[in-house]
Amino acid sequence: MVRIAIVEDDAVSRKLLLDYIARYQREHDVEFDVTVFEDGVQIVRGYKPRFDIILLDIQMEHLDGMSAAQRIRRVDDQVVLLFITSSPQYAIKGYEVDASSYLLKPLPWFAFQEELTRCLTLVERNRGSSLLLQSGTEVIRLNIADIVYIESIKHRLTFHTLSGTYSIVGTLKDMDAQLEGHDFFRSNSCYLVNFAHVRGVRDQACVMTGNVELRISRPRKKQFMTALTEYFGAVS
């Protein structure tokens, strides 16, 4: 179930959005849980991260969409924001709240459909899957999104995560196969890096969350850059 919020002060536009969402559910055989707000003020009051997607009109009377989005972002960095506006110059700053596109009024069905599909793939990606590790007799559950990189030392793997490090017996090759489809990359013989945590690339190293620099082996540099470019192109 995908939870969608609509924040739109104009009754006609609101009706159109609800119609489009109903049509999308019918045509794509998905189910949404839709909540409607009539102004930015309404959604930010006591906001808790409970939506997957928020459709936000930019020009609203009491609290405009961009300001509402900024307040929402303070407590929710996961929700996918999609702006709706009648004039593009207001939405050009969407990057400030991590919105990578917007919809222009009058709202055409095709563009709405395309954007909602794109948002749904982002929601799908955001939904954390986890990894179970056997460490001695203990089983550790790691959130894959929290893994910054995995390091191989001798026959052990060390998981550097946002919450700490964990070590198990294993090989990078097996781990690479197990994490297939999760955008990890073997940057050299002893590191498996999570693309989501790559913050920069300097010469022959990638800079990870937490400012750790990891070496990229020379023959893999080009492939690393291509895969990283592809990854960010797909998740924004």
Add this chain to the structure above:
Amino acid sequence: MVDVLPDIPRILTAIAEWSACVVYLSLYARTVKLWRLLTSVFGGLALLTAVQIIAGMLPVSLWIPGMISAVAAIALTLWVGTGCSPTQVAHLMLRAFILAEFIASLAWQLVVYFFYSPIPNDPGNPESLLRPVPFTMQLVIYAIILVIVRQLETRNFSGDTPFVLELRDLWTPFFITIITFTFSNLSFLTTATPFSGRLGPEIFYIRTLVDLVGFAALYAHHERVSQIRTALELRSIQSSLNAQHSQYLQSKADIEEISRAHHDLKHQIAVIRAELDPDSLASHFEQLEASINDIGQHYHSGNAVLDVILTAKGRTCTARGINFTVVADGALLTGMSSMDIATLFGNALDNAIEASAFVTDPAQRMIQVLLRRQGEMVLIRVANNFSGEISRNEDGSLATRKADRVHHGFGVKSIRYTARKYDGEVTTRFDGNRFILTVLLPGTQLSA
């Protein structure tokens, strides 16, 4: 006739041919499926050995057909192992063949010098040179030369870079190969030509030398063609950069002109409105003002050059009914020259606008631009809808539907060329009915 020296045993010729093939196969190994590689390496060894042994049993009159089958076997091995087009395989085949001739000849010459004591007027016993020590020495010589050649050839052939040699470039290598092969083997067929060697060891030397020169000529030819191609490409990219930049300057002038007109008109309207009775004309004026607002619409991304490009291309999109949306943090481009910004965004948007023209349903014409910070890097993404089939060139790059094929391809090439200046990378991808161009710049050179 002084001495009659033994010639290279067939098995050594086969090993030389096979190892020369392996050198070229190894250059493509990364881009080829494992089964292809293994089939060509092991199958090639069996095939080349079999061909040489069978050819060795044929009478001298069938020597030429024997050689042709050996060359064909090389071609087959290379084709299976690289999956290249026939033209590329032909180039590789000529190269591998002459290389094999050269290493076999050189190693044999040295082994004969060190290990063979000739008996006058006796054809000798070539098997004595297949004993472990001389045999190993030949293999070592092959290995040393092939390692050097592989190093030299990495820049010319690799799975990543497109192959520069074309069908029309095949003539020169073909003749070089024929001439090399003829002159290097002339002395073995007959001594009755002005070019044949008559003294025993010298004919080995002649053969080695001619093969070396032949290989060097093939290599030099390849270098030359590469150089010419690179120079041509650079010139085209340069002219495309210049075109984008002058287009940018033109748009800038146009937009300034319009802004001025916009400002003047607004001012005039205000004046007229003050003088006349507002009731009757108000709605009319509002309409007028709204239409003028459209003209004056600007993008304010935080980078003046980008704003001009977005405004100019945005107008084209409006005129063609393309749904154009931009999310852009122009401030990220501070450290980039205006020419580079014009190239990146101008080319990307031109391509996107052009592709949109092929989308028959106007509602489906969409272009989305994204420019944002990604950690300490800069991400640029231009996505557009397309319809119909997209064809790809032989090397996997995009083929254009435009009549001016070569020039259009330089659009993406110019973007890549510019991105590389900032250590960046460019990818293109089809996702359903969307075409997505992504540029990732590490940003270390942009933070001015």
